[in-house]
Amino acid sequence: xxxxxxxxxxxxxxxxxxxxxxxxxxxxxxxxxxxRESIERVYFxxxxxxxxxxxxxxxxxxxNSIDDLHKLPFTTKQDLRxxxxxxxxxxxxxxxxxxHASSGTTGKPTVVGYTRNDIATWSEVMARTLTCAxxxxxxxxxxxxxxxxxTGGLGLHYGGEKIGASVIPISGGNTTRQIQLMHDFGSTxxxxxxxxxxxxxxxxxxxxxxxxxxxLRVGVFGAEPWTENMRRxxxxxxxxxxxxxxxxxxxxxxxxxxxxxVQEGLHVNEDHFYPEIIDPKTLEVLPGGCTGELVFTxxxxxxxxxxxYRTRDLTKLHYEKCRCGRTLVRMEKCLxxxxxxxxxxxxxxxxxxxxxxxLEMSEIKPHYLLIVDRQxxxxxxxxxxxxxxxxxxxxxxxxxxxxxxxxHSLESSIGxxxxxxxxxxxxxxxxxxxxxxxIDNRKF
Amino acid sequence: MxxxxxxxxxENKSGRLxxxxxxxGSENIRITALTVADTAEFGILRIIVSEPEKARDLLKRNAxxxxxxxxxxxxxPNEAKHxxxxxxxxxxxxxxxxYTYAFSVEERSIIILRCSNNHEAINALKKHEMELLTSSDLxxx
Numbered sequence: 001x002x003x004x005x006x007x008x009x010x011x012x013x014x015x016x017x018x019x020x021x022x023x024x025x026x027x028x029x030x031x032x033x034x035x036r037e038s039i040e041r042v043y044f045x046x047x048x049x050x051x052x053x054x055x056x057x058x059x060x061x062x063x064n065s066i067d068d069l070h071k072l073p074f075t076t077k078q079d080l081r082x083x084x085x086x087x088x089x090x091x092x093x094x095x096x097x098x099x100h101a102s103s104g105t106t107g108k109p110t111v112v113g114y115t116r117n118d119i120a121t122w123s124e125v126m127a128r129t130l131t132c133a134x135x136x137x138x139x140x141x142x143x144x145x146x147x148x149x150x151t152g153g154l155g156l157h158y159g160g161e162k163i164g165a166s167v168i169p170i171s172g173g174n175t176t177r178q179i180q181l182m183h184d185f186g187s188t189x190x191x192x193x194x195x196x197x198x199x200x201x202x203x204x205x206x207x208x209x210x211x212x213x214x215x216l217r218v219g220v221f222g223a224e225p226w227t228e229n230m231r232r233x234x235x236x237x238x239x240x241x242x243x244x245x246x247x248x249x250x251x252x253x254x255x256x257x258x259x260x261x262v263q264e265g266l267h268v269n270e271d272h273f274y275p276e277i278i279d280p281k282t283l284e285v286l287p288g289g290c291t292g293e294l295v296f297t298x299x300x301x302x303x304x305x306x307x308x309y310r311t312r313d314l315t316k317l318h319y320e321k322c323r324c325g326r327t328l329v330r331m332e333k334c335l336x337x338x339x340x341x342x343x344x345x346x347x348x349x350x351x352x353x354x355x356x357x358x359l360e361m362s363e364i365k366p367h368y369l370l371i372v373d374r375q376x377x378x379x380x381x382x383x384x385x386x387x388x389x390x391x392x393x394x395x396x397x398x399x400x401x402x403x404x405x406x407x408h409s410l411e412s413s414i415g416x417x418x419x420x421x422x423x424x425x426x427x428x429x430x431x432x433x434x435x436x437x438x439i440d441n442r443k444f
Numbered sequence: 445m446x447x448x449x450x451x452x453x454x455e456n457k458s459g460r461l462x463x464x465x466x467x468x469g470s471e472n473i474r475i476t477a478l479t480v481a482d483t484a485e486f487g488i489l490r491i492i493v494s495e496p497e498k499a500r501d502l503l504k505r506n507a508x509x510x511x512x513x514x515x516x517x518x519x520x521p522n523e524a525k526h527x528x529x530x531x532x533x534x535x536x537x538x539x540x541x542x543y544t545y546a547f548s549v550e551e552r553s554i555i556i557l558r559c560s561n562n563h564e565a566i567n568a569l570k571k572h573e574m575e576l577l578t579s580s581d582l583x584x585x
Contacts, residue, residue, distance in 0.1 A: 387453055387509060394451030394488055394513045394558075395542055396481050403485070421485050423455050426507050 012261060012324045015131035015163070016124070019271045020326045024319070027327070030271055032065035034299035039063045039072075042305050045090040048083055049307060066274065069297060070285050074308045077110060080250065085111040090305050101149045102249045102348060109149070112249050113303040119158065121300055125255035125269045126159020132260045132267065132324075133220045133243040135189045137164030140215075142182055144192035144200075145223065145346070146172040151253025152223055152346065156191045159255065165189070172196070175203045182216060183209055190219040193346040194226040194234060194242070198377030201237035211239055220245050222254060223346035224379075225334060227443070231263075244333055250309055251296050257331055262323050265330030272300045275329060276308070277317055280338040288319045293338045294331065312339045342372060342438065344379045347416050351437040354383065357413050363391040363402055367428045372440045379442065381418040383410065386425045445566045445576050446514045448496040449556070452489040453509035456482065464489060467506045473499045476582050477556060479545040490545075492556070494583060515558045516566055517577040522553040530555060533572050539565050549585050 014020050022030070040060045042049040052073050053059065062071060080088060085108075089096065097116050101109035114122065135141060141160040145152030153171055160167040168185060170178060172192070178200060181187065190197065197219055204214070216238060222245035234242040246266050247254035256273050257266035268275050276285050277292040286292045294311045298304075314336040321327050342349045351370060358366045364385050371382040385406060393399060399422060407420040429436055454460045461480070468475070474494040481488045493499045496512055503510040520526035527546065534541060540560040546553050554577070559565040569576055 389509050392451075392453050392509045392511055394449075394490060394511060396483060396488060399453075399486065399488070400483060422453075423486075424453055424507075425509055427455070 007323055013131050013134065013136065014325060015128040020128060020267070020328055022271070022327060024327060027271065028066055031274055031299060032067075034271070035066055035069065035274065035297065036060075036063060038297070038299045038301075038305050039307070041090050041302070042307060046088055046305075048079070048088055069274070069276070069308070072297075072308050074283070074295065074310050075306055076310050077250070077312075080110050081108055084108050086113065088304055088306075089113050091115055091302055096303055098154075100151045100154075100249055100253065102151075110250060112151075112253075115302040118252070118301055118303045121272055122155060122252050122255055123158040123162040125252065125272060126155055127162040128267075128269060129220065129245055129255050129258035130156075130159050130163050130165070130189070132258045133189070133218050133241070133245075134261055135160075135163060135165055135218065135220075139163075139165040139188045140168060140185055141165045141189040141191060142168045142170055142178070142185075142187035144170055144172055144178055144190065144196060145254075150346075151247070151249040152191075155247070155253040155255055156220070160191075175200060176207075179204055179207050179209060183214060186215040188215050188217050190216055190238075190240070192219070192221065193223050194221040194230055195224060195345065195374065195377050195379055197221055197234050197238065197242070198230065201234065202376060205237070216240050218243060220258070222246055224343045228333075229443075246331070246334065248311060248313075250304075250306060251298060251311075252301065256296070260322065260324040260326065264322065265318055265332055267322065267326050267328040268317075268331055270329055272298065274299050275317060275331065277315070278310075280310075280312075280314075288317050288329075291316045294334070312337050312341060314338055340438065342370070342440065344372060344381050344416050347414075349381075349414055349416060353414050354410060355437075357410050358385065358406070361406060361409070362388070364388050364406065365425065367425075368437070369428050370438045372438065372442055374442045381416055382421060383418055384421045384423045384428060386428055387422050389425055445516060445578060446562060447492060447517050447556075447577070447579050447582065448512050449515045449558075450489075450491050450493060450496055450499055450503070451511050451513045452491070452503060454480075454487045454489050456484070456486055461489065463506075464503065464508065467502060467508075468493065468499055471498065471502055473502070474583075476585065477545070477547060477554070479556075481543065490543075492579075492582060513558065514562055515556050516562050516569075517582060518555045518557065518569060519552050519575045519577055519581075520555060522548045522551055527553060527555060529572075530557075530569065530574060533568050533574070534559060534565055537564065537568050539568065554582070554585065 043060045095115045096113040098114040101111045143156045147153030218241045220243045231242045243259045245258040247256040257268040274297045276295040280293040294313045296309050298306050313334040315332045315334045318330045367386045369384045373380045477492040479490050542558045544557045546555040
């Protein structure tokens with residue numbers, strides 16, 4: 001579609017040309033200054049960071065520029081859990097105006113807090129994201145990401161209002177109404193997970209509504225991994241441009257990085273979130289173009305600043321200027337993880353979360369198998385679990401109620417709908433004493 | 445009057461019932477009655493066999509999930525009204541029937557019942573002069 005040498009820099013809108021097109025030397029100065037301030041804030045306000053820095057023999061004076069970042073220790077999801085709920089916040093709670101949370105691995109969610117200024121930053125980076133996707137004040141943005149503790153819905157919402165678009169906060173689900181409002185309101189931009197976009201595409205073609213009666217022209221899709229093939233499928237079926245966006249609630253939510261219409265990597269808003277790529281084994285920083293684990297340091301966040309936060313997402317960075325004119329570093333689509341986390345319908349799931357729920361139920365053995373599939377473009381999750389022999393009853397109703405109890409406790413704990421299947425003991429394969437926990441049949 | 449029945453948990457996949465019967469067949473276990481209760485996901489095979497404890501151990505050794513459950517059995521003429529009468533005697537006393545199945549031998553119905561309280565059920569049925577069967581009765585049929 002694009003001629004690869006064509007220059008788009010004069011035709012594409014850019015929300016914040018000053019920062020998004022800054023020369024890299026100037027950007028480095030900005031980043032260094034912001035990092036210094038950030039380190040000072042966490043050193044004096046967050047005991048956890050101060051202790052960790054002191055253990056490493058570091059003080060705020062040790063960090064003079066972004067080149068010193070590698071000296072600092074990493075932060076992990078476990079550190080967030082250990083400091084649940086507000087232990088890593090760097091401001092008094094009276095400064096916090098919003099709290100979001102994502103499901104955690106041990107029943108405890110990962111909690112993030114925003115100051116008023118953080119919400120402004122978030123709106124800014126989301127305004128950049130939407131502008132990257134060519135959205136503007138004349139657009140109708142249908143936000144079919146979930147609203148609530150999940151950052152997707154509200155993140156897009158604030159960005160959409162910031163650019164002056166007409167925001168339709170329909171939230172996730174209720175496909176019939178999605179299609180009706182898309183038609184009646186004339187939505188031009190769709191924001192949701194890529195798998196839901198495909199699901200909607202099928203539903204639209206079955207609804208009898210003609211494509212020419214819809215005004216949809218672009219979609220911003222993220223919160224789960226998707227392939228170039230999926231992108232082509234969405235673009236063909238919905239007849240729109242499909243733009244990849246990336247974010248994680250710990251860092252800010254959506255708005256960490258996004259593609260422009262050139263679709264050659266996601267521009268990282270590195271004047272707010274400084275990315276590094278590390279080798280997940282040696283923890284060495286890798287140069288541009290090398291695949292490794294993405295690590296973020298937030299350099300403007302106040303509520304929950306994160307220093308060298310390990311995302312576990314695998315990707316690579318490219319520092320060349322994009323044909324859209326932006327100079328911000330670009331990351332490739334994330335297609336893998338350096339841990340066993342699954343992303344199902346945009347929700348994070350660790351097998352250990354399932355295990356901890358099952359361990360609390362005496363009627364079953366914690367021998368289980370999670371089967372992830374994508375049917376009709378929607379992720380499905382099935383849990384096969386072995387019935388504990390001593391508790392086997394010959395009444396269907398009791399087995400059925402056991403099955404339902406497992407299903408309810410899991411759904412309320414992991415926040416993902418699933419199908420539970422009881423299987424015979426010793427039928428789930430054990431390999432080398434340890435069971436294989438997950439079969440992921442989705443093709444990324 | 446209490447009859448030992450084997451209940452076996454079965455996944456809904458082809459060949460599982462055959463597996464059970466082959467295991468039992470290998471030790472010449474005889475089957476008087478058999479029924480399968482199934483849902484979309486799994487089933488419970490219920491069988492009355494000649495040597496329930498031996499059959500249970502045999503199945504356990506072959507990695508089946510199996511329990512011995514207690515049921516009662518009534519013999520009545522195979523007209524519907526007699527089956528209805530049996531059930532009415534129980535429901536009048538608030539004894540609930542968890543499940544029941546039956547087979548017919550000549551003019552008689554052999555009814556198998558699992559009740560919320562099998563002993564109360566036996567007493568009630570005896571009082572109404574119903575013909576209760578023992579395990580050995582069942583194997584003489």
